[in-house]
Amino acid sequence: MKRKICLLRGVNVGGKNKIKMKEFRELLESSGFRNVSTYIQSGNMVFDYQEEDCIRIATNIKKLILDKYSYDVSCLVIQPEKLEGILRSLPSKISEGRSSKKIYFMLLDDTPDSDRIKTLIEDFSYEPERFEILDDVVYYSIPDHISPGKLNTNLFENKLKITGTTRNQNTIEKLLEMV
Incomplete structure (x- = not known):
């Protein structure tokens, strides 16, 4: 059995699911x-299987979730090594001067279309918020004094036409510790 990490999307958020x-x-x-083992109430788990x-x-x-709770939720299972690589690949321009609770990793279900990425970059200005897309991960950050920011999971899903789930750097690091 090998250790895995599971990220559920949209459970225990705003009283839903x-x-x-x-x-x-x-x-x-x-x-x-x-x-x-679970971490906080938003669907973060590590396990052996x-x-x-x-x-x-x-x-x-x-x-299992659909049968037990009648919820159809997005579920991402990932190897710890892949999540470690994602954390190591955090672009410095995203993390510079930002607190780890305001640095986000959106793990996408697939690699987005390059034309959609280009449109997102060229047609929209989000400063002082920052983002970069590398393969199937959107790295983004928001200054501490802004809440909520313009950048969020729904915006990226709408613009890139792809689904994903987002965690902040603190959660990613905690899940890797739990492994």
């Missing part, structure tokens, strides 16, 4: 997942 993490851990453990294919694991977790 409520899932108690203790109950969810028990559901996963009864379904063959081992050493399940016999299956190696992250897409199949995500499909399995989505089905």
Whole structure:
């Protein structure tokens, strides 16, 4: 069994898609997942599982959630090594002068179309907020004095026509510690 990280999108946010993490851990453990740990209430987990294919694991977790809670939520399962690489690839122009709680990583379901990226970069100004897209990750940051910022998951999904889930740097680092 190898350690994996799971990121759910849109659970326990704004009173929607409520899932108690203790109950969810028990559901996963009864379904063959081992050493399940959760971090905060927004759908962050680490676990061991016999299956190696992250897409199949995500499909399995989505089905468990749909069967138990009747929620159809986005689920991303990722190897810790990939998440470490994403953290190491954080562009310095995104992190410079920003607090880790205002540095975000949006992990996309696929690599966005290059024309959509070009349009996003050329047609919109978000200063003093910053973003950069590398492969299937949008790195972005917001100054501490701005809340909320213009840059967010919904904006990137709408402009890039692709879905993803977002976590801040603190959460990414905590999940890697938990591995």
